[in-house]
Amino acid sequence: MRPGLDRIARCWWPLTFSAVLGMCAAGCIVIPTPEFNSGSARANLGKQTPLAFEPGKTTRTDVILALGEPDAVSPDERQLAYRSQKVCGFWFVGAYYSGSGGAIGKDRYLVFDFDARGQLEKTERSAHWLTSADVAKVLPTTASGDYGLTAEGICLRSCAKWFAHLNGFRDKHWEAVLGFPGELLLTPSNLVFISKAQFANAPPELAIAYASLRECRVDNYFLGRRLVVCTQAGEYHTFALQKSIGGAADKQATLAACDFIQSKMPRRSRE
Amino acid sequence: MRDRNRILRIGLALAFALNLVGCASTQPLKGRADLLDFLADGKTTCEEVVLRLGQPSGKFEREHILTYRLGFEPKNKGYYVVEREAGPSGWPTWVHARYSLVLVFDETGVLRRQSLVEVN
Numbered sequence: 001m002r003p004g005l006d007r008i009a010r011c012w013w014p015l016t017f018s019a020v021l022g023m024c025a026a027g028c029i030v031i032p033t034p035e036f037n038s039g040s041a042r043a044n045l046g047k048q049t050p051l052a053f054e055p056g057k058t059t060r061t062d063v064i065l066a067l068g069e070p071d072a073v074s075p076d077e078r079q080l081a082y083r084s085q086k087v088c089g090f091w092f093v094g095a096y097y098s099g100s101g102g103a104i105g106k107d108r109y110l111v112f113d114f115d116a117r118g119q120l121e122k123t124e125r126s127a128h129w130l131t132s133a134d135v136a137k138v139l140p141t142t143a144s145g146d147y148g149l150t151a152e153g154i155c156l157r158s159c160a161k162w163f164a165h166l167n168g169f170r171d172k173h174w175e176a177v178l179g180f181p182g183e184l185l186l187t188p189s190n191l192v193f194i195s196k197a198q199f200a201n202a203p204p205e206l207a208i209a210y211a212s213l214r215e216c217r218v219d220n221y222f223l224g225r226r227l228v229v230c231t232q233a234g235e236y237h238t239f240a241l242q243k244s245i246g247g248a249a250d251k252q253a254t255l256a257a258c259d260f261i262q263s264k265m266p267r268r269s270r271e
Numbered sequence: 272m273r274d275r276n277r278i279l280r281i282g283l284a285l286a287f288a289l290n291l292v293g294c295a296s297t298q299p300l301k302g303r304a305d306l307l308d309f310l311a312d313g314k315t316t317c318e319e320v321v322l323r324l325g326q327p328s329g330k331f332e333r334e335h336i337l338t339y340r341l342g343f344e345p346k347n348k349g350y351y352v353v354e355r356e357a358g359p360s361g362w363p364t365w366v367h368a369r370y371s372l373v374l375v376f377d378e379t380g381v382l383r384r385q386s387l388v389e390v391n
Contacts, residue, residue, distance in 0.1 A: 037391075039366065039391070040358075040364045040365065040366050041362070041364065041365060041391075042365050042390045042391055043365075043390065043391050044388065044389060044390050044391075060331070060332065061332065061336060061375055061384075064331060064336055064338070064373050065373050065375065065384060065386045065388075066386070066388070067388060068338070068370075068371025068373060068386075068388035068390050069328060069329045069338035069339075069340065069371040069373065069390075070329070071362055071363055072361070072362070073329075073331070077331060077332065083362050118332065131360070132358070132360040132362055133360070134360055134361060135360065135361035135362060136361070181357075195357075196357045196361055197354075197355050197356060197357040197363065198355075199329055199330075201330075201331070202330065
């Protein structure tokens, strides 16, 4: 080990203690509590849960019957993931007349791996403090599986909100329509929307062939930009492309998606 | 002067009564206690389940396993189907669902095994 790193390693505990003390002195209070379920995730997982399942004997059906619907699944169903969420304490920060606070959470993940016959190979537990780990990190195959779209390839991919049967900003009461969060994928021949709420082994929530489109445009309203498509049958779909889920509007991605779709549409529709 | 007081009193009484009406209004109880009574191993078909409960929240093993999320109303001990909801991280929440109903069908689409798991 280099001398500098060695010195830092020796000073680890005093540094941590000083940091905690500094936070408390600055008005940050951490109150540890006995662990309890947050109420937003499943509560039927415990430390002993993996022991109830025997590799080589337990099947995927047995696991689902015992624990219920999984929280995530890989596209080939070889992996199932279950998540619990515990609250371990609370933090408060106060300064003069303002303050903030919240719960300190800990997510626990239990991932079951199955062989091609659906028999359990292994179980793996992991944990994530403060925030929930992304599904793609706990089940890496979810991200690489691309929902069965790998053969065709994905030309453009963006976080988006899908507003079904909405004509951009032109419909009355467009502001009252709630969108579904998810991901917009553009393949060489299809516009595909994967909802955030759907399982990775399920078909996409929406798939429209460019050949069936008669219109594609970008609608503007103040700072908002939305991608609008209309099928030959007159069915409208609107998408708000975002830099991240629930994040700021992605103007560049919206324009790029519109250009791409227009280049793939039948020539008569474009004219 | 007396008339004005009377009108004021009537107005206040009406406003109070209207507030009481607002407070007294109750929402109809969700769910049915007999929602799952039709499920019988070896008899109920997959089509029957979808017709009665709607689209499942999860399908596994080439649709041989269907899962439903169920909310529970303690007052009438009623179950009701809840849609799958996901948070920003992509993980689903179980805020509105208390049970997970798991139904396993055979090759002919007949119910073979079932379980009602208390999840939250």
